[in-house]
Amino acid sequence: MKQEIFAPGLLTGKSVLITGGGTGIGLAMAQLLGELGAHVILVARTAETLEEAVTKLHTEHISADCIPVNIREEQEVTELFDTVSAKWGGCDFLINNAGGQFTAQALNISANGFRSVVDLNLQGTWQMSSAFARMLIEKGRVGRIINIVLCLQSGVPGMVHAGAARAGVMNMTKTLAYEWGEHGILVNAIAPGTIATSGLKQYNTDQIQKGVSRLPVSRIGRADEIAMAAAYLLSPAGSYITGTTLEVDGGEHLLGASDQIKG
Numbered sequence: 001m002k003q004e005i006f007a008p009g010l011l012t013g014k015s016v017l018i019t020g021g022g023t024g025i026g027l028a029m030a031q032l033l034g035e036l037g038a039h040v041i042l043v044a045r046t047a048e049t050l051e052e053a054v055t056k057l058h059t060e061h062i063s064a065d066c067i068p069v070n071i072r073e074e075q076e077v078t079e080l081f082d083t084v085s086a087k088w089g090g091c092d093f094l095i096n097n098a099g100g101q102f103t104a105q106a107l108n109i110s111a112n113g114f115r116s117v118v119d120l121n122l123q124g125t126w127q128m129s130s131a132f133a134r135m136l137i138e139k140g141r142v143g144r145i146i147n148i149v150l151c152l153q154s155g156v157p158g159m160v161h162a163g164a165a166r167a168g169v170m171n172m173t174k175t176l177a178y179e180w181g182e183h184g185i186l187v188n189a190i191a192p193g194t195i196a197t198s199g200l201k202q203y204n205t206d207q208i209q210k211g212v213s214r215l216p217v218s219r220i221g222r223a224d225e226i227a228m229a230a231a232y233l234l235s236p237a238g239s240y241i242t243g244t245t246l247e248v249d250g251g252e253h254l255l256g257a258s259d260q261i262k263g
């Protein structure tokens with residue numbers, strides 16, 4: 001995508017670490033923020049996918065690097081920020097985008113199944129945020145965090161684990177915004193609706209189409225529409241915004257739980 005909304009060079013001199021940055025929404029954010037001049041550091045588990053993404057970004061003259069990390073592993077997260085500090089002297093922004101779930105009725109989810117989704121979406125986001133903030137504070141730097149969550153509406157049938165985990169992240173967003181404001185760290189979230197990425201492969205296409213046909217903006221969303229929201233929050237225009245969740249969902253948050261996927 002060639003961006004035409006934001007001023008060229010808007011993020012020159014900034015660096016942004018994006019989890020899940022090698023695919024889908026994460027890669028779209030890397031493309032736009034990189035196009036605006038930021039150095040992007042992509043993080044995910046699969047080294048090959050990350051390397052392909054970096055190669056693609058380089059062909060678009062974007063400054064990009066990658067580090068394979070499982071955000072569920074505390075030691076890997078600690079080592080990630082040691083590397084970021086040693087190699088680049090830190091970074092300005094963190095986007096906690098890595099996440100996901102399987103769909104299942106609540107009664108079919110085991111304790112371990114529930115735990116695995118909470119571990120990825122809530123604990124992983126916490127570990128990344130905590131390590132990022134400690135790095136900034138140690139260096140006397142300011143920064144911003146964006147947490148990518150999920151459109152929660154009144155409940156998320158078929159995704160009780162993900163709904164609970166993301167609600168946790170949304171509340172954590174507020175608390176961290178409050179506690180870390182004095183350190184110059186802004187913390188916000190973006191709640192995407194249904195966005196066309198390869199991540200949707202595991203969902204039933206008919207159910208997706210039925211769901212989006214009910215939206216006030218009755219179409220599936222694009223990854224670059226999430227990227228533009230992130231660019232806004234990370235730009236100087238976002239300097240007085242903290243503790244919020246921005247819904248980028250075609251109005252999905254206005255619908256009720258009964259309109260949702262059932263698992």
Ligand SMILES: CCCCC/C=C/C(=O)SCCNC(=O)CCNC(=O)[C@H](O)C(C)(C)COP(=O)(O)OP(=O)(O)OC[C@H]1O[C@@H](n2cnc3c(N)ncnc32)[C@H](O)[C@@H]1OP(=O)(O)O
Pocket residue numbers: 099100101102103104108109110111112113114116117120150193194198199200203207208211261
């Ligand atoms: C209308 C559509 C709206 C969609 C909106 C949202 C879209 C997106 O989020 S797009 C993102 C796409 N990516 C993903 O969702 C990621 C896919 N999921 C995963 O990566 C994994 O499932 C995981 C990270 C959530 C869990 O991984 P892992 O810890 O490796 O899991 P295990 O295979 O070891 O299983 C742990 C535990 O969970 C049980 N389990 C797994 N799948 C199911 C299932 N389909 N139903 C019920 N239970 C399941 C599994 O059996 C294990 O439990 P125990 O057997 O008790 O040990």
Ligand SMILES: NC(=O)C1=CN([C@@H]2O[C@H](COP(=O)(O)OP(=O)(O)OC[C@H]3O[C@@H](n4cnc5c(N)ncnc54)[C@H](OP(=O)(O)O)[C@@H]3O)[C@@H](O)[C@H]2O)C=CC1
Pocket residue numbers: 019020021022023024025026043044045046047049069070071072097098099100101120124148149150151191192193194195196197198199200
């Ligand atoms: N597409 C949609 O409609 C919606 C998506 N979202 C959320 O947006 C985010 C991006 O989703 P999307 O781009 O669509 O889907 P993707 O499946 O492309 O993105 C998920 C990314 O997370 C990475 N990831 C998963 N687990 C870990 C882990 N333990 N450590 C590090 N990285 C991990 C994956 O890479 P790897 O497997 O290599 O680790 C992958 O790059 C997710 O959090 C998703 O839940 C929210 C609402 C709607």
